[in-house]
Amino acid sequence: MSNPAVAVEAQGVTKIFGSGEEQVRALDNVSVTIRENEFFTLLGPSGCGKTTLLRLIAGFEHPTDGHILLHGEHIAHLPPFQRPVNTVFQNYALFPHMTVADNIGFGLEMQGMPKQDVARVVDEMLTLVRMENLGRRRTSQLSGGQQQRVALARALAPKPKVLLLDEPLSALDLKLRKEMQIELKRLQNETGITFVFVTHDQEEALTMSDRVAVMNAGNILQIGAPRTIYDHPSERFVAHFIGETNFVEAELIEIDGRNGRVQLPSGAEVPASLPDVDLSPGKVTVVIRPEHVDLVPDAGVLQGTIDNVVYFGTDTHYHLHLDDGTPFVARLQNQRDSAAAFTEGDKAGITVKDNAIQVLVD
Amino acid sequence: MPDTVALPPRSRPFDVRYMPGFTSMAWLCLIGLYAPLLIMAFFSFNESRSVTTFTDFSFRWYQIAADNAGVKDATILSLKLAALSTVFATIAATMAGLATTRTRSFKGQAFVFAVINQPLMIPEIVTAVGTLTFFGIIKQVTGIQSFGFLVLAHTVFCIPFAYMPIRARLEDMDLTFEHVAADLYASPWKAFRYVTFPMMLPGIIAGAMLAFVISLDDVIISLLVAGAGETTLPVWMIGQLRRGLTPEVNAISTVLLGVTIIFVSFFFFLTFRKRK
Ligand SMILES: Nc1ncnc2c1ncn2[C@@H]1O[C@H](COP(=O)(O)OP(=O)(O)OP(=O)(O)O)[C@@H](O)[C@H]1O
Ligand SMILES: [Mg+2]
Numbered sequence: 001m002s003n004p005a006v007a008v009e010a011q012g013v014t015k016i017f018g019s020g021e022e023q024v025r026a027l028d029n030v031s032v033t034i035r036e037n038e039f040f041t042l043l044g045p046s047g048c049g050k051t052t053l054l055r056l057i058a059g060f061e062h063p064t065d066g067h068i069l070l071h072g073e074h075i076a077h078l079p080p081f082q083r084p085v086n087t088v089f090q091n092y093a094l095f096p097h098m099t100v101a102d103n104i105g106f107g108l109e110m111q112g113m114p115k116q117d118v119a120r121v122v123d124e125m126l127t128l129v130r131m132e133n134l135g136r137r138r139t140s141q142l143s144g145g146q147q148q149r150v151a152l153a154r155a156l157a158p159k160p161k162v163l164l165l166d167e168p169l170s171a172l173d174l175k176l177r178k179e180m181q182i183e184l185k186r187l188q189n190e191t192g193i194t195f196v197f198v199t200h201d202q203e204e205a206l207t208m209s210d211r212v213a214v215m216n217a218g219n220i221l222q223i224g225a226p227r228t229i230y231d232h233p234s235e236r237f238v239a240h241f242i243g244e245t246n247f248v249e250a251e252l253i254e255i256d257g258r259n260g261r262v263q264l265p266s267g268a269e270v271p272a273s274l275p276d277v278d279l280s281p282g283k284v285t286v287v288i289r290p291e292h293v294d295l296v297p298d299a300g301v302l303q304g305t306i307d308n309v310v311y312f313g314t315d316t317h318y319h320l321h322l323d324d325g326t327p328f329v330a331r332l333q334n335q336r337d338s339a340a341a342f343t344e345g346d347k348a349g350i351t352v353k354d355n356a357i358q359v360l361v362d
Numbered sequence: 363m364p365d366t367v368a369l370p371p372r373s374r375p376f377d378v379r380y381m382p383g384f385t386s387m388a389w390l391c392l393i394g395l396y397a398p399l400l401i402m403a404f405f406s407f408n409e410s411r412s413v414t415t416f417t418d419f420s421f422r423w424y425q426i427a428a429d430n431a432g433v434k435d436a437t438i439l440s441l442k443l444a445a446l447s448t449v450f451a452t453i454a455a456t457m458a459g460l461a462t463t464r465t466r467s468f469k470g471q472a473f474v475f476a477v478i479n480q481p482l483m484i485p486e487i488v489t490a491v492g493t494l495t496f497f498g499i500i501k502q503v504t505g506i507q508s509f510g511f512l513v514l515a516h517t518v519f520c521i522p523f524a525y526m527p528i529r530a531r532l533e534d535m536d537l538t539f540e541h542v543a544a545d546l547y548a549s550p551w552k553a554f555r556y557v558t559f560p561m562m563l564p565g566i567i568a569g570a571m572l573a574f575v576i577s578l579d580d581v582i583i584s585l586l587v588a589g590a591g592e593t594t595l596p597v598w599m600i601g602q603l604r605r606g607l608t609p610e611v612n613a614i615s616t617v618l619l620g621v622t623i624i625f626v627s628f629f630f631f632l633t634f635r636k637r638k
Binding site: 058059060079080081082085086087089091093095096097106107110111154155158 | 536538539541542543544545546547548549550552553556557560561
């Protein structure tokens with residue numbers, strides 16, 4: 001096969017909760033294709049429909065409209081317990097009346113696997129999540145990170161085709177979260193299972209994922225590799241949600257496929273990347289990342305006045321306002337023992353690195 | 363300032379413990395509640411027949427009660443009745459608990475809830491009269507005379523008591539556990555068998571124990587509904603009391619009190635133990 005096989009596919013899925021006045025459109029005509037063995041992340045703010053999409057895949061909810069396919073097959077008629085997908089729930093929900101080992105073995109027992117085989121797989125799983133000697137423990141005696149691992153092991157033990165993870169790390173403190181991020185990545189590599197991962201933490205999404213879908217208000221705005229999403233956001237929301245960024249009003253004057261030229265408010269004409277839609281020349285908003293610019297004493301392509309300088313160790317953040325009043329941030333890497341090149345109140349020119357200007361759709 | 367009460371630094375803004383006279387009031391209530399019981403228990407160990415002057419410690423009245431054939435029959439009947447109605451009431455209450463917490467909310471759910479709990483609100487004597495009338499009609503029409511009527515009356519009466527702790531337990535249990543079970547290939551029945559049921563079991567046991575003591579201690583329903591020769595222990599005691607207070611009745615009451623305390627303590631242990 002030339003194309004990697006498809007694990008999960010949503011076709012025009014709409015989910016409406018409630019009716020009449022209180023109707024909530026949790027998902028609005030969402031289509032997405034998740035490939036096999038992929039680490040796929042749903043990223044978006046609270047209430048944008050991430051959990052709803054997972055619950056539709058797991059079978060706890062039914063789409064109001066549209067279809068969900070698993071490995072190319074319709075699964076609408078399958079109740080949750082017949083779907084070969086497992087979920088790691090946000091609050092872990094480990095069974096309190098069972099030991100760690102019983103929790104991990106639960107899915108296998110339910111599938112009717114013989115007792116010795118269950119015990120063997122449970123041991124494998126305990127090793128996989130590095131909890132070898134804790135099988136006999138009660139779940140109430142575990143730390144947050146350990147509970148997280150047990151929840152993972154329990155969901156992985158039946159070797160599902162697809163693992164759904166609903167903000168599995170959000171309850172952990174920062175240090176543990178970083179550790180578990182690496183751990184999750186390792187588990188995904190070792191098992192080769194498709195991971196559908198939900199988070200509202202953009203950094204987590206960028207560091208872990210093969211591809212990211214950015215969601216807002218029941219829609220998927222953009223799907224792409226972390227780099228693509230970061231460097232070439234297609235919409236204002238995506239650019240804003242992922243990392244710090246500058247928005248500058250400009251005039252699109254030349255279009256050549258995905259490349260073009262824009263005229264900035266200063267009058268300077270610079271090359272820019274275009275989003276993957278039909279555009280016509282005219283007013284546009286462009287995105288310039290703070291770390292993709294430099295400050296110079298002469299004119300540059302944009303001019304502004306420095307309001308504030310913040311030293312961060314590895315870099316220094318310069319908060320400016322452009323001559324037309326637009327706020328702008330520049331982030332310059334620090335050299336050893338170098339003094340800040342500009343101070344508050346200075347006028348500065350801004351230069352932009354090649355290919356660092358992205359035109360937005362809106 | 364002499365007449366302000368010194369509050370501990372982290373007290374609640376309103377704490378009844380610092381109301382004047384609260385402590386003496388509380389003691390008065392406790393004494394009013396428990397002193398009669400203690401005195402009754404005390405005199406059940408009296409050697410003499412008097413229930414007002416204590417002569418010597420003895421188990422004499424317990425022995426007499428145990429040897430009394432009337433007491434023995436009444437006790438057996440009471441236990442049988444309590445056991446049967448507890449089983450039926452607990453099963454019904456479990457199903458009612460599941461129906462009111464584990465199904466999609468349905469039309470008339472509040473109504474069902476109210477109907478189940480009605481016996482708690484209606485005066486017991488009214489329930490008893492109603493049951494008596496109703497069963498009277500059935501008995502007349504069918505000609506059936508049966509212990510089953512008494513069991514049925516007790517079952518219905520005990521359901522709300524069994525239902526309350528079961529429902530409380532189910533409402534406490536996160537639905538996610540059942541979702542996890544379903545996610546891990548457990549059919550609805552297996553999810554119930556291996557997850558819901560074991561997790562709600564403390565509630566079921568608590569409900570059963572409450573139902574058991576309620577049935578065991580009931581007088582009014584038994585008095586009115588029981589057929590000829592069906593004398594429960596409390597009914598037998600009422601009959602005795604008509605002839606005057608005896609240490610024998612004190613002894614039986616003390617045993618009933620003991621059983622009730624054990625069951626209710628266990629109930630509270632199951633219900634209020636730190637939930638995890
Ligand atoms: N069972 C439900 N009944 C009614 N509305 C619901 C239900 N489930 C979700 N919603 C609504 O659908 C929208 C999407 O919810 P969802 O839980 O998918 O958000 P989310 O992206 O997972 O958010 P979070 O990051 O806070 O978990 C919200 O507006 C929510 O209030
Ligand atoms: Mg969610």
